[in-house]
Amino acid sequence: MPNVRYELIATCPHTKARRGRLHTPHGTVETPFFMPVGTQGTVKTVGSEDIEGLGFEQVLSNTYHLSLRPGADLVEQLGGLHRFMSWNGAILTDSGGYQVMSLSNTRKIDDQGVTFRSHLDGSLHYLPPERSIEIQGQLGVDISMCLDECPPYPCTRDEAANAMRRTHLWAPRNLAVRRETQAVFGIVQGGVHEDLRRESAEFISSLPFDGVAIGGVSVGEPTEMQYPVVEFTAPLLPADKARYLMGVGHPKDILHGVASGIDMFDCVLPTRMARHHALYTLDGRVNIRAKRWADHNGPVDEGSVFPQTERYSAAYMRHLFVAGEALGARLATLHNLAFYARLMREIREAIEQGTWPELAARYAQA
Numbered sequence: 001m002p003n004v005r006y007e008l009i010a011t012c013p014h015t016k017a018r019r020g021r022l023h024t025p026h027g028t029v030e031t032p033f034f035m036p037v038g039t040q041g042t043v044k045t046v047g048s049e050d051i052e053g054l055g056f057e058q059v060l061s062n063t064y065h066l067s068l069r070p071g072a073d074l075v076e077q078l079g080g081l082h083r084f085m086s087w088n089g090a091i092l093t094d095s096g097g098y099q100v101m102s103l104s105n106t107r108k109i110d111d112q113g114v115t116f117r118s119h120l121d122g123s124l125h126y127l128p129p130e131r132s133i134e135i136q137g138q139l140g141v142d143i144s145m146c147l148d149e150c151p152p153y154p155c156t157r158d159e160a161a162n163a164m165r166r167t168h169l170w171a172p173r174n175l176a177v178r179r180e181t182q183a184v185f186g187i188v189q190g191g192v193h194e195d196l197r198r199e200s201a202e203f204i205s206s207l208p209f210d211g212v213a214i215g216g217v218s219v220g221e222p223t224e225m226q227y228p229v230v231e232f233t234a235p236l237l238p239a240d241k242a243r244y245l246m247g248v249g250h251p252k253d254i255l256h257g258v259a260s261g262i263d264m265f266d267c268v269l270p271t272r273m274a275r276h277h278a279l280y281t282l283d284g285r286v287n288i289r290a291k292r293w294a295d296h297n298g299p300v301d302e303g304s305v306f307p308q309t310e311r312y313s314a315a316y317m318r319h320l321f322v323a324g325e326a327l328g329a330r331l332a333t334l335h336n337l338a339f340y341a342r343l344m345r346e347i348r349e350a351i352e353q354g355t356w357p358e359l360a361a362r363y364a365q366a
Helices: 048-054 063-068 072-077 097-102 130-140 157-176 194-205 223-236 249-259 271-275 314-322 326-353 355-364
Strands: 007-010 017-026 027-031 034-035 060-062 090-094 107-109 116-117 124-127 143-145 183-188 212-213 240-247 264-266 277-281 284-287
Touching: 017 240, 017 326, 034 060, 034 097, 034 326, 048 326, 060 063, 063 072, 063 090, 063 130, 063 212, 072 130, 090 097, 090 130, 097 107, 097 116, 116 157, 124 223, 130 143, 130 157, 157 183, 157 194, 157 326, 183 194, 194 212, 194 223, 212 223, 223 249, 223 314, 249 326, 249 355, 264 355, 271 277, 271 326, 326 355
Parallel strands: 034 264, 060 090, 090 143, 143 183, 183 212, 212 240, 240 264
Antiparallel strands: 007 017, 017 027, 107 116, 116 124, 277 284
16 A cells, blocks of 8 residues: 555644644655645755755655656656655655646647647657656655646636546546555645535545645635635545645645645745745745845844844845845745745644644734
């Protein structure tokens, strides 16, 4: 049997939040947790030692990108993705479905799978569910995501229903080809429609997936449409398995997701925004290139000072971005990841200690 297992150890007295542990072949991951996104086997501007030093225990990489470059055969030959990127923790890989679906002008989808052209060289590729799981098996990751169809926003009810139907059609095919110890998570679709989400949650939960994700809630819809879907769907997922909210990563959205019963998150926001000179603080996101920081000989936020970056002033970080120095993006990335690591640590503590209202107040402006 796949050796990934969820263990519930505490629940929040104020919300539906869960405190648990996800046991994987590469260690136990404390939940709820956030995964830095290392799409191509790298979290941009930082090394695996940086990520480990910040306290992260699991990262996300992408099947689509790694299968095109450097190729799953080479990664397998070199000992798997963990050894290839020198990462000691757990790894989850997205199936590549979202990336393929976003290539609307260069792909064709039917009930058998997806045919698409590489964004690198235009070469033609065929990706059925079986091939996605096979590639992830070659990468040797801890958790493989099933290939699903992720409908864009906005879409009609019929389009959402058809994407859900195809996701359900592919789900057993994903499971049928997994390696003996390969853990695979299912994905619930259904757009913003509660009846479709309920139907999808029931179907995906009935299959022997090792965890269940909510997909299609970070594809452009406004927050006021995202939140009801998460609140409605999360409690429908199996209580004895990890619950994953895909692609959601704003601090307030993470707090809402955890309060709804979600255990796992990923998003490019902290690292992408860092490269665009935006730092996360308890007072909200700030633009480090703004003139207000030109002579500020201290941190951007006294409440968000981290060991990895505390020696550098806001004025210096602004100078790096204005001068086009690569160190600016690295320091901003380290700052944002440290902010997220602390957020998740304090979330876990608040669930255990019953102090969720205080936590929510602390991050109200973040």
